[in-house]
Amino acid sequence: MSTAVPDKPALEGLEEKWSARWKADDTYAFDRTKTREQIYSVDTPPPTVSGHLHPGSMWSYTHTDFMVRYKRMTGWEVFYPMGWDDNGLNIERRTQINYGVICDPSLPYVENFEPPEKPPKDPIPVSRPNFVELCRRLTEELEDEFEQLWRTVGLSCEWSYLYRTIGKDVSGISQRAFLQLVERGDAFRLEAPTLWDVDFQTSLAQADLEDRELAGAYHKIKFSDIEIETTRPELIPACVALVAHPDDDRYKARFGTTVRSPLFDVEVPVLAHELAQPDKGTGIAMICTFGDQTDVVWWRELGLPVRSIMGRNGRLLPLEWDDPEVQARYDELAGRNAKQAQKRIVDMLRESGDLVGDPKPITHAVKFWENGKSPLEIVTTRQWFIKFPPKEKLLQRANELHFHPEFMRVRLQNWIEGLQGDWNITRQRFFGVPFPVWYPVGDDGEVDWHTPITAPLDALPVDPSTDVPPGYTAEQRNQPGGFIGDPDVMDTWATSSVSPEFVSGWERDPDLFERVFPMDLRPQGQDIIRTWLFYTLVRGEMQFGGLPFTHTNISGFVTDPDRKKLSKSAGNSEDTPFGLIAKHGADAVRYWASGAKPGRDATIDPNEFKIGRRLAMKVLNASKFALGFGEEDASAPIGEPVDRALLAGLRATIAHATAAFEDYDYTSARDVAETFFWSFCDDYLELVKTRAYGQDEGIGLEATASARRTLRIALDVQLRLLAPFVPFVTEEVWSWWREGSIHRAKWPTVDELDGMADGDDATLRAAAHVLGQIRRTKTEAKVGMRAPVLRVDVADAEETIGRLAHVADDLVRAGSIGSLNLTIGEPLIAVELAPTE
């Protein structure tokens, strides 16, 4: 086979050429006839398609691709499916904006509804099924864009196993897993105090929260003769008790007695509880239903009544009071939001003399939904919960999992240790996996929430808002004696927490499941350790009593060069993923990504792209040279010391890169391969160039053949070492002279070089050192590198001189040296240039 080396190799167009080719050839196809021991399976994070395409996503997904390509080359059959996470609130929001609609679940479904060309000013109310259709339409558009990006940046996914978290299969599996938990009693419906976002009017889970520092104030308030301090005086009407620490001498005598609340004159008990902190405020706290999560604990553990005043819309509920005066006061508060009510009640307390002194301004941490804009309230609602396995069990699993990097493990442990209560998986939203249950409606029209009608497993997935439960007819929906569908959807994490089971074909494709589960790798961001990683372990533990994967690779995050948040200005920004690839090339972008070890942050650094591009360019040019000597002579013996020294160094590089990859340290693997490659170009190529051409007198045919074969062997190995990082350019060069894809070639092993790599790497370094001295002399004399050298005297230790003697011929030719004199003695290199004509 003859080589087909282009005259002017170029990087332009390699992404299009090779991504199309890999697609057409199904280069990364997964062979599902392989067995579990032969397979390396990856639980790919399904990107949230509602998010903007972000360089950070491209960066971290590329990290996984380095590992995947390495594993594939080392002989593993790689199962690397891709999925899209199109659940969730963000996609609802984008759908509303994009099409100018708003969901009104009370409306009937409209066939073939088409939104207007341009979104109108006032959103059009549409039914829930219509709204969901529009959400799906939008996600499909966004998904195409994502797929395009993943292909362009060279992710070697298996696209035929693509899944969507909102898709029929995933919905079905989510519902099936849910029903199994219901069956076992591990998922249950409960009316309980729940974290609630008043703007989006949905309940939330602990993992959805974040703290924000907010300005507030301590208000000192009299309950009879006891003074308490609170930041939320507007909750006084919801007060059910005061609580102090059992050992607090100031209040010991008062435990068991009662006081009366100011303004509302409600009798509340004074109680003792360990959680009360004597050094906070006046040491005694007001318990309301519910001000914060501690209130919930106190309420539960002290068996207190509920006195709720906060509505789901964040405004104080209208309530009946016995005393007309109290009623008049409360009526001033009803209908106001927390902030407005606080302002009013403080005025009233001041007038009544129950406010002691002025409020003391403070800043304190307040719980928010991470996407929300108002502080969370706690309201009592009916929700589906999943019961967590015991913490000890979860901690044990957290210890069994292999973390890359190891220090990320503590974050998972911290989270598990801080768990409170059960997992609320209910969201009062529209676009998500519905709960596959209905509730009977009594003849009196009352809904029986306690005996849900579950969907038959073989009917899944179902949508209870359109599907009818067994034994009922469609006409009985919402009728006395009929049924009502569960109105809510599952939390997006309730769905994605079964991703390893789902992609592995659990309950759907037992043959596949057998071959790929438990999976090998879970790559993911550090920001979702408490959610995706944690919930996945929970589900794995509940379903199988073990880990759903054995390794996790946690990536850091990307910031711009100013360490600030990346700007999201869409379109023309050079910092969009497509913009970066267009400007620098996919290999250069991947090179940049390869510079960050697992768990380490990175910035968008134009220099790194430049260096990556330079490497890719160098690969093209060095390959052109190495392959530019006609037919390969595979029988030529590698006899020259320089050649054997090079291969010895290459052999060490293979060992080093392989060890690094085995440790998930793709960065070091790239580093050693890259460093070797540059010295290959700068030193080795210069030393053997003339010999390889074979034009000068006195060069034996065998010496020339040795150089030419070494060049090819070294190139072959180096291309494979670099292939996971710069897959496009290495594939391009591979195609010039090799059959098939380099990405299906074997990862190099040290055994390949048996019999030809017994040289001494130090020999090459010694020669390069002398060459460097000659270059310096020429540079100082301001002459070209090809300027002739009259003589070079080298003195050094016996060992070094011995090495140089072996490679003297190559050295003389590379340096255009007239005479080279080697002597044993104090280290010295003297270079005398030939006189210029």
Next chain:
RNA sequence: GGGCGUAUGGCUCAGUUGGUUAGAGCGCAGCCUUCACACGGCUGAGGUCACAGGUUCGAGUCCUGUUACGCCCACCA
């Protein structure tokens, strides 16, 4: 309040189990263009390894403390 990570020339980072004058790339300065490469090559200047103690014959590397930045967790009245 508890914890994790980072701190090495202007910038981005390597520095393996403590061992001779601390490495690389970018940037910078200078030089070199026929024969793989100007989307290039070569050479050079540039660092008291955040700070303070300690262990040691010897510390960027180990120990203690401090500071700065980033992050995680916490029952935040």
